[in-house]
Amino acid sequence: MxxxxxxxxxxxxxxxxxxxxxxxxxxxxxxxxxxxxxxxxxxxxxxxxxxxxxxxxxxxxxxxxxxxxxxxxxxxxxxxxxxxxxxxxxxxxxxxxxxxxxxxxxVDQSASARYAELTEVFVPFGERRMVTLPDGSEVWLNAGSLLIYPKDYENSASRIVYLTGEASFSVYKNPEKPFIVKTTYFDVQALGTVFTVESYPEDSCTLATLEEGRVQVTVKGEGQRSSILKPDQQLVYWHQTNEVKILSVDASLYKMERSGYLVFENSPFSQIVASLERKFNVTMHYNSQKYAVEYYNVKFAPDESLDQVLEVLHQLIGINYKRKGDVVFIN
Incomplete structure (x- = not known):
């Protein structure tokens, strides 16, 4: 079912x-x-x-x-x-x-992929999942994410996975077969490293954040650009403006997220809402104009319920809310 x-x-x-x-x-x-x-x-x-x-x-x-x-x-x-x-x-x-x-x-006529049997893993809203790839690499998939990968890498020159959503990767080192994460807007290549990619279709930007090792991020489209990230760096690609920024971040926060925490640093309200919708599988209605220019720092523990999270936001931001089942109205 x-x-x-x-x-x-x-x-x-x-x-x-x-x-x-x-x-x-x-x-x-x-x-x-x-x-x-x-x-x-x-x-x-x-x-x-x-x-x-x-x-x-x-x-x-x-x-x-x-x-x-x-x-x-x-x-x-x-x-x-x-x-x-x-x-x-x-x-x-x-x-x-x-x-x-x-x-x-x-129909994917490339010789390297023609006979590859693909596996898909979809994580519904309200859930998270850890997946072990055929090469031993580990992937932590966030809610609302789709990961597609071959059932084995034996006859391929590289290890490719396709991602829509958010995932953290702990890559098994194999210099002979580069590890590549493909998303809509950019590809991330690594040899042996730990990093997170966020690529939800509804978001305004795509992000790659490096915790350990070294990755190369190649932005697609006109004027294709490649950047090398160092630990505690995050590449942000804005879809509408075609702009790329590399920011300094505390990548250790992503380790906390893999343990179930929700951590926001200088995050817009829209990002907080989107994350809560995915984590708790709810729909949240709010005035996007009212919160358009505000940024917040907040952390939620793994065992906090939606009602507790909303109460924290009430105390922190001053929001008023009403909840009707899986729908939340914020004013």
Whole structure:
């Protein structure tokens, strides 16, 4: 049952929103994996029934190309169930997921990844999870995060994982196979190190914070830039302005977060709210204009309840709030 809920949440995340080509490719790789294949088909049917999409000549051409590539891939290895029912989703998948410029990459024709069986781990709001990768590296996934990685790295030149959300990595050292975390806006490469990456689709920036070792962060897009981080440094990439900043931080705070603490240093109210929503699986309504210019320092213990956290914010910031089940109103 929990697996079904996770699958539905992933599909809800990627439909009905504007995502980058990279995010669509990542979703496509997850979609074509064997895991929960039948349930994915049922959820796609629901999306189709609710979609106003119109099939055009361009849609048909793109679908025929996608179908041809997927069919050819299946002759090598079955990744997911593909039958006549999928034809009903042509407009939905092609128009919302795979513009013609990236159809080729959806089926991932690269020799290094062609036969790799992928594993996906999704952590719902209100939960955290620790994952051990095939090479022994450890990943602490925060709430609302999706991690995708190969089931083994035996036939690959590097160790690549794909992240949407927030995760801390303790990387097993292997100089012969670089460890790379791919997100929508930048890639983080490490040999043996401990670092955290935050890349939630709804956030205004993507962050990489280094605790130990050495990492290289490469920002994608026009004017691709690479930066080397030292311990206690954080790279912030602002999506709208394409701006990159490297800040000095106390990276030991991330060790506390892996133990369940919520720690905010000079953080905007919007960041605090987003973190609380993910941790407690609630929705919080507030006047974003009222708190737009204020920054706060606050720490919450792992065993503090939502009501206790709200009371702390009442004492610290002066907020007034009302809670109705899993919805909180702040004024």
């Amino acid at each position: 929990q697996s079904d809920k996770n699958t539905k949440r992933i599909i809800e995340l990627y439909f009905g929103k504007s995502f980058s080509n990279y995010s669509r490719i990542l979703f496509g790789r997850w979609l074509r994996s064997n895991h929960d294949a039948l349930y994915k088909t049922e959820l796609l049917e629901e999306e189709w029934n609710q979609s106003p999409s119109v099939v055009t000549d361009a849609t048909r051409r793109d679908w025929e190309l996608l179908h041809k590539l997927l069919s050819r891939e299946q002759t090598r290895k079955k990744y997911f169930i593909f039958n006549t029912k999928w034809m009903r989703y042509a407009a939905l998948i092609v128009m919302l997921l795979v513009p013609s410029s990236i159809i080729y990459w959806l």
